[in-house]
Amino acid sequence: MKRFSLGSGARRPGLTAACLAAAATLAAPAFAATQIPVWVSLNAHNAEVFESLAKAYNRSQSDVQVDVRNFASPEALNQALDAAARDKKLPALAQLGDSHTLEEISQRPYVQPLYALQKSGPLKDIRWFVSSDNAFIHDPKGRLMAFPSMLEIPVMYYNQDAFKKAGLAPAAPQRTWIDLQGQLVSLANRGSRTCPLTSDLPVSINLENLAAVNNQLYASADNGLKAKGLPSFSFDLTYVRHLSLMISWVRAEIMTRPDAGVQSVRRFAQGECAVMMSGSSHIGAFNDQRKLNYAVTGLPYYPEVTKVPGNPFVSGAGLWVMKSAKPVTDAAAGFLGWLAQPEQAGRWYQQTGYLPVTQAAFKDTPAGFYKDLGQWHDLVAVYAGRSAVTGQGFRIHNYPAIRTRFQQILTAALDGQQPAVTALNLASTEGNRIARQR
Structure with a gap:
């Protein structure tokens, strides 16, 4: 197939600016994908796993584009988040550690609790793995405040x-x-x-x-x-x-x-x-x-x-949802729902060392995965x-x-x-x- 560049085409007799504009209009997508900036602070290996999941999600549909930014440390992420809040350029999701002071995060004016998004939509019927009586990123009523993807022991x-x-x-x-x-x-x-x-x-x-x-x-x-x-x-x-x-x-x-x-x-x-x-x-x-x-x-x-x-004690962090326009919040919830599906949640658990996000991620992990990991299965199951x-x-x-x-x-x-x-x-x-x- 012969390939033409815009530059060579523009020099052809009879190809007018109006024709080019019409062609560009026809070639452009009918709508732009909703951008979902996600900020994390992960070690190099886990960041690579997360970014590969985000790329897989982007390939699976065309409505939402997830853009991952990995910070060198939780402190650097928090500093950037404070600046983004002042500039009103917040990401859609951000990894924040509970630090055993849940109220400090939940009372920030720019975050919203995960349980508020669970009443309907892709997060509604998920059976989470860590028990609701565990205080880590759960409020006193046992409700999840953030997506539990980076919990560890x-x-x-x-x-x-x-x-x-x-x-x-x-x-x-x-x-x-x-x-x-x-x-x-x-x-x-x-x-x-x-x-x-x-x-x-x-x-x-x-x-x-x-x-x-x-x-x-x-x-x-x-x-x-x-x-x-x-x-x-x-x-x-x-x-x-x-x-x-x-x-x-x-x-x-x-x-x-x-x-x-x-x-x-x-x-x-x-x-x-x-x-x-x-x-x-x-x-x-x-x-x-x-x-x-x-x-x-x-x-x-x-x-x-x-x-x-x-x-x-459980420690680590969760993905917190930032307050955004409804289309962005809905798109973020859709991405989290996709991450919680058995295939993605299982891959995340098996390739990182974080606790399973869902019961299905733990149940569907084959016994062979634990063969060379000592007591890891029993340490997680409790x-x-x-x-x-x-x-x-x-x-x-x-x-x-x-x-x-x-x-x-x-x-x-x-x-x-x-x-x-x-x-x-x-x-x-x-x-x-x-x-x-x-």
Whole structure:
């Protein structure tokens, strides 16, 4: 077929400007697609999965065009969102972390709750996976405030090759802290000297989920979920014992000092670290590491405190719907409904490590998917059912600032600057002070 350019055609005798205008009118679409800007902050692997889903949705129809923008960090996304609100150029959907202060997000004038869009349309009859009694991105009535696509839990990753090299059988971590210590010593002496254990979630592992996994309350007033009474922190002997143990692990070099950046994740992915405690959202990226023979299990617990370990808190983020013109809101709801369909929801769950969005996504995942993932199936399954009070989540005013302060205090203690009891007394005092600031 001979191909003509507009430039060559314009030089042909008799081809007038009027003819060109008519041709352009005939070639143009009858209407423009509704644009749906979606802002996320995902690691490189998960961003690629999300963008591929968005492209598939764009190919599946012509009425809506989803445009994904991935930010380097949640903080960068929030800053851009504040600026967009001032300029009245908001995206249709934005990934926002609950941060255990749901009201801070829900009271922003430019967001609307997901449940408001569930009364009719593509989101009406979806059976969500995480139980409605879980406080994470659910309001006190159990209604979803955001699309639950980026929910995760902390897990213990382990390099099976490192365990085998150390002669540990079975090649998996012990679930109690003291028994894990013996394994870390063996790992350090037999091949994993530079990094037996690491973590990028110091506050989550050593404070928040130390409570949940040991079936204890993290804060008073049922972790701040009671309507009456302000929650407060009081870190008891269990915390003192645990932090003292962690300080000794850092001093003995069987644990690298936890960091809140990406260094720990990178080191584990490269096979340098034998054990890592981190969020489950790295599973998809780790599955792409051909030389990484890893699996997951639950966080450790203290059998002196609880006979059976509890379940860690759900964390992560959801896709929040921004207030927009009705055509944009309807189009955004349509895209979310498509993401919740079994094929897309299943793909998202299996390729990322986030908790399933829907019950169907979990139920339809083949058993073979879990073959090399250790306890991942069982760790996920419990979140479809009702949670114990100690594991439902927590709501504490100003918690992002509290978590930052807790991290500073933990870092100082793990550096040997303060004994555990002094650090924890300071943490409870500071946490209670910040929680009461207005």
